Amino acid sequence: MPYRAPVSEFEFIYANIVGLDQVQQTSRFAEADPDTVTAVLTEAGRLCEDVLAPVNRNGDLTPSVLENGALRSAPGYAQAFAAIAEGGWVGVGADPEHGGMGLPLSVATAVGEMMASGCLALQLNPLLTQGNIEALEVHASDDIKALYLPKLNSGEWSGTMNLTEPQAGSDVGALRTKAERNPDGTYAITGQKIFITWGDCDFTENVCHLVLARLPDGGKGTKGISLFMVPRNLPDENGEAGVANALKVVSLEHKLGIHGSPTAVMQYDGATGWLIGQEHDGMKCMFTMMNNARLGVGMQGVGVAEAAYQQALEYAQERKQGRTPVADGSGAIFEHADVRRMLATMKSEIFAARAIGLECALALDMAQATGAENWRARGAFLTPIAKAFGTDVGIRTADTGVQVHGGMGFIEETGAAQYLRDVRITSIYEGTNGIQAMDLVARKMMDGGEMAQTLIDEVEQFAETARASRPRMAEAVWQASETLREATEWMVSQTDLNDRFAGCVPYLAGFARILGAHYHLKAAGAEGGEGPRTRLARFYIRRLLPEHEGLLAHAKAGQGDIYALSAEDLGV
Template identity: 70%
Template sequence: MPYRAPVEDYRFIMEHVVPFDEVAATEKFAEATPDMVSAILGEAGRMCEEVLAPLQRAGDLHPAHLENGVVRTSPGYAEGYKAIAEGGWVSIGADPEHGGMGLPLTLTTAVNEMMSAACLSLQLNPLMTQGQIEALENHASDEVKAVYLPKLVSGAWSGTMNLTEPQAGSDVGALKTKAEPNGDGTYAITGQKIYISWGDNDFTENVCHLVLARLPGAVEGTKGISLFLVPKYIPDENGEPGRANDLKVVSLEHKMGLHGSPTAVMQYDGATGWLIGEAHDGMRAMFTMMNNARLGVGGQGIGAAEGAYQHALAYAQDRRQGRSPVAGGSGTILDHADVRRMLATMRAEIFAARSIAMACAVAIDMGHATGEADWTARAAFLTPIAKAFGTETGIRVAEMGVQVHGGMGYIEETGAAQYSRDVRVTAIYEGTNGIQAMDLVGRKLMDGGEAGAALLDEVERNAEIARDTLPDLAGAVWQAAEALREAMEALVAKAPQDRFAGAVPFLMGWARVLGAHFHLAAALGEGGEGKRTRLARFYIERMLPEHAAHLAHALAGAEGLYAIADEDFAA
């Protein structure tokens, strides 16, 4: 089934649902005119449809593999990557000083999502490079920037992020990789890293690794970690790839999905690296890359959901089975109530998750363009929601896509199962969704809920505007926002462990309310009548009520959870 980029949806969201006009009105992003936005979305959409989408099955059926120490990528991936790089899609938001377009992250978010829907395995490569570009722009020395950024921005070189070690997963502070000064301003990096997405490839001239390591005498834990740039090939005096560095790919992981994306075990044996940022301040520099990647990973989930939805819809519109329960129906399984329920749920969830991600990107752009603390706080608050809900949506929608196919969904040849296998890891990497939720109830409520309350104020103002046009929907959204406000105020007063016990349902409660808010905005944007209004009604009447259950769980506390004894978990 051919993929069709949902360009119309992005345009509508930017025109009617999120305040992208405020981004374009800033001096920093003045070039993001409606014509420019339309051209970017249209060209990127065509590239995704014509070049990347045909590679989706190839990566799954012919995985990347290690051959005599060299990573060999899936058929067509080199040509697909070339189209991404030559089109400038790696560097939409990068600084023009180094060859980037300097456009808003909101546009990057839309383009990345389209690439994810077309071929998630390949899209993961430029996503990692984009994060590295941002980290270097913010923390690297001028000398490092001059050598590396033009190459990364052009796509000639690619970037990775090296955090995890065999004994140090989410507990990054337990890492053992060490960095010894060489006496010439460089460092010798020694250690092993695992789960390195696109740790190597056979289509870029160089692969640049951002590696967390510990300097001699550094304190234990995250405060003693530094960040280093360690290239596969050390640049020569002309900035071109020179001699091979002392690093190698030990093996590639055999994964549930994303077979086209080589996930490497990397070994560093005194490899030459350059310090990025200040010594012992590596986590701050790395978080610049990780925060970029968290929104990007949320977009990966949404993209996979879009691909799975289109796949399932095409099947449902073609598959005939049983007698149609609808007079004058199509005669396909789309006539059946439960299939229709699943497809409507998939479409409604995608719109909600996409709008949350775009709202987060707008807040990040406004924070960068204006320096206003309120926008920065909003971006920080929305990031864990965008990441977790975007990826949960991907998993749920992809699984539902298999169900729409019935027995054929369980047959690999249909391609339905691939979306489910590929997207599953997105809820795990770049900080598990549980960690995102703990961040939301922890750091993001340290202001007493001020950033969250400002968001809820906006939700309620929009609901008040909608009361004349869509009174029943507006009332439901307003009441849900009030319930969420009360739950947040109660959670702020709770002890940390009680917050953590209900963190995931609290985040999902936020996602439900924000999803309803954006659906209501969409209904208003088309005048209260039309396809978006019908979808909004479906979401608000049938899905928004789930927020009450989420909030009840969120406020239940930790006591009952820990009352379950360890031995109670035994079979």
């Protein structure tokens, strides 16, 4: 079915849930007025509907391949990317000084979600380039910025990040790729990197790799790592892509999904690189791009969920099967209670995850615009929730989409299975969802749980105001927030971090559940009466919110029973 961009949903959330007007009132983003935002979302939505969505199936059926050392991308990808580049969408949130649009992350995040709905495998290319741009804007020298940023923003060149090695996945500090100083101030990079998304590209003139490597005097672990720009083609005296650098794509991985996105094994053999930031300070530079990339990946999950939901809804309305309990019904499976339940779950979860992601983006915008620490801390706290919950919702929704299709969902020709296969990676890359949850209960609670309690206070305060008009829903949200407060206090009180880690995933899920209920309650309030948003909020709060009790009980169980199970106990 044709994908329809949910522009009105973004506008509703901006106006009634997160308050985009706060961003628009800052001098940094004053030009992102409501008319501009609507025009940007409408045009981006049209691109995703008319250009990206039609090539989505191509990448699945005719994947990117490596032929004689050269990449060949999926049919239609080059033309679709050209439309992305020509529209300026690669640099949607980048600094105008080097060719970007300079729009708030809140808006760029919505554009990224729609592009992921259209074609996740292709959207990964500009997403990685955007992370590249961000790292260079913050940490690169003026010469590097002047050379690379205009090319990256325009889409003439693309970017990647190179962290993972065969022995160094989540443990980045175990990397072995080495860097040696050259007499001319450049560096020679040698080593192998794996899982490099869009490690090569046949529709951009150059591919710019940000590579983590260790200098001879770099210490052990992450503190001794440096970051380098290592382009596929060395820039010539005119700043154009010149001769080939000493690097190559060894192979492409065979994957469960996102077949159109080439995932490369990269080999560097004394390749020429340029230092980004300071020596031995590479992780700081890399995290600049990773943090916003985590939000972007969370919204990839939401984007795929939206596309899967739209297809499932249309199928359910058209598919006739048996007798239905609806008077004068059409016989469509949409009329069966369980199918209606699945669709309502999909739609309500998408709203919750989208609102969390946009709330996170807005906080990061406000931090950039004002420099205020409370906004920075808020954005940092919400990032792991947005990433993990958004991608979990993407997987659950795509899986439910297959179920709505019944037997036809298991048949590849319907396209329902592709959404599930494609979105499955999102809970793994940019830090697994387990790592996100560990970050939430450890690093993000180094403030003693202050930011967590601030968010809980906001949920309770709004529930108090909603009691007069929607007492049952408001009471349920208020009580859930109190349960979350108790779980948060328990987490903060644990001096052995492993007790926190043993329950961190259900804690994050419970936190997200309650935030989702809060946003649904706000949506019902904004509607001002009995309407579709109120009915959806009622469904979410009555049927999905109660999951928080089991999740938060699990969160407080500690590590004892986990480690009481021996290897023999868990054996076959």
